[in-house]
Amino acid sequence: MSSHSDPVVIVGGGQSGLAAARAVRAAGLRPLVLEAGDRPVGSWPGYYDSLTLFSPARYSALDGLDFPGDTDHYPHRDEVVAYLERYAAALDAEIRTGVRVTSVTSSGRAFLVHTADGEQIAASGVVAAGGARPLVPDLPGAAGFTGELLHVAGYRNPKPYAGKRVVVVGGGNSAVQIGHELAEVASVTLASHAPVQFLPQRRRGQDVHHWAVTSGFDRLPPEWLIHLVPGRLVNDSGLYQRALQDGAMERRPMFTALDGDNVLWADGAAERVDAVLLATGYVPNLPYLAELGALDANGMPLHTGGPSSTHPGLGYLGLEFQRSFASNTLRGVSRDAEHVIAAVAAYAGGAPAAIGL
Template identity: 35%
Template sequence: MSTVRHARVLVVGGGQAGLAAGYHLRRAELDFAILDASPGPGGAWQHYWDTLRLFSPAAYASLPGRPMPHQAGGEYPDAAHVAAYLADYEKRYDLPVQRSVRVERIERGPHGLTARTDAGTWHADALVMATGTWERPFIPAIPGTASFTGRQLHTHGYRTAADFTGRRVLVVGGGNSGAQIAADLAPTATVRWATPRPPRFLPDDIDGRALFDLATRRVQGDGTGISTLGDIVAVDPVRRARDTGLLHAHPMFERLTPAGPRWSDGSTWECDAVVWCTGFRPDLAPLAPLALRAPGGRIPTDGTRSLQDGRIHLLGYGDWTGPASATLIGVGRTARTAVAEISGLLR
């Protein structure tokens, strides 16, 4: 017989968003549990590539209640440091994370909301979805992708430039991941960086501190944005590669051939591997039985709260669920608001 457990609030996902929700749920003295599919703490940060650095100093990349310690050897912490911080945070606040528990379906029932997992069933009065995007890498439908005979991987699977030493590598994607991975590969591999439009680097003095300040001002209603400034944060490795001529963007190609990309002018480039730095999608499959999606595919929300079912909050999926809510420092603010609404609902 499968195990059945109960919690007033169930949090799905034990990464930064789930932990921020847990912090505020603890302070609100609500009974809750956090279900995380990963075997260990650290969220997606435990899976990122070796040289990834935050855009912000540690002090500007902290969850509520616990400043991130400075990392020796650099102002901007790496992914391993962030993963260790999240593990310590979880332990420090004694957050009730259940691992490895994968939530398969969320259903409505006589006991409120029911979560079917691979380790039994949970009943809850309210739910916070905090699964992030890491498990849903997106690769666009480029003609010929299946015909390419070299190696293909997504940002999701990239770990170290050493795997590509001496190789010819096509990096696809004009965002921060594309710029950072192209810069990481450039010293040891022959790289072509293909972007849908010319990359726009933010001014070199803009980092996560300024981005968070701009997001805060948007919340306060002055309409300030960064879209006119650029898209890519010029962290040190990206800046060095750009300034030494190693980071040069090419237009997006028309299709992949068995040997590599082909552009609309007929030019080609043979390569050994393609790294797709083309983003992720929200990992919301467990909510499918509730039919919360609008015709466009997105779940309509008021802040983090589902308009279709007010017992369900979506946390940490980007500006859709709160300005800067996909960042370490930004998610605390939206988590606080979500928990306040849940507390009001349950009390």
């Protein structure tokens, strides 16, 4: 039986979970954040060493706490980690680290959240905030490839690749940023299904994120963005485009297969390479919701803009293009949190019973 004293359990203590906790507290309910890692900073510490945000600090903050430093500077990975730690410390919320959720089950109109250490936590609502795994495409010949095949989730810096032949698969921000830094020490090709689409970093004297926020572009729904955005966009000050034009790194159509230590290019040529790095993104990783029946056959969450379409009281945050272009960004997730938590909090707070249901 649900109790209004039961917390809203938020699974994941990264940017999405912290934004959710703030929104739950603002709704007058008690948030409980469960984070598997040792700090409430999400996956940021695990990203590659040189990672720098493409959005300036003024557009890289969660609601309630400005990002420190020059508002026009582009924060480094470690600055984001430090910011999230400060944000978590300032929240009026219980945050438990080192707690891995193994499953969620329903209990009447409430939930039971099960953890790896055997604890069962009664919850009036649940928010799945983050949780992603590397997307590894099915590459013909990958099983027999004798070079290094690595998703960029495991990449840190260019040092191990000095003097080597490297193919980076992907055409987005990470692929281009990593390819560019590798090109300083290695021979690099970007392999992608479509040419790289560059979005100028500055427009009419302002960073492009200024226009994304002030024009309302950040709020356009994903159903419209499909018609407006020509695939993956790479924010560029001109540095990356020049590198491709000058031959510092090259871009070729996606290879057709791997064969021994070779890649087989679309034109039929075989080329020996030392490493293939996959900058192919991430997909939701929410196995603890499988038993509940909240996921589709591919393990993807069933939802409409964040609120679950299978279980009242369950919501999602941090999904790419969940509600907008900015949904899984520092500047956008707080807005999504307000939307999702409004529904979760109304349910957890007894809205159905209030009208006799």
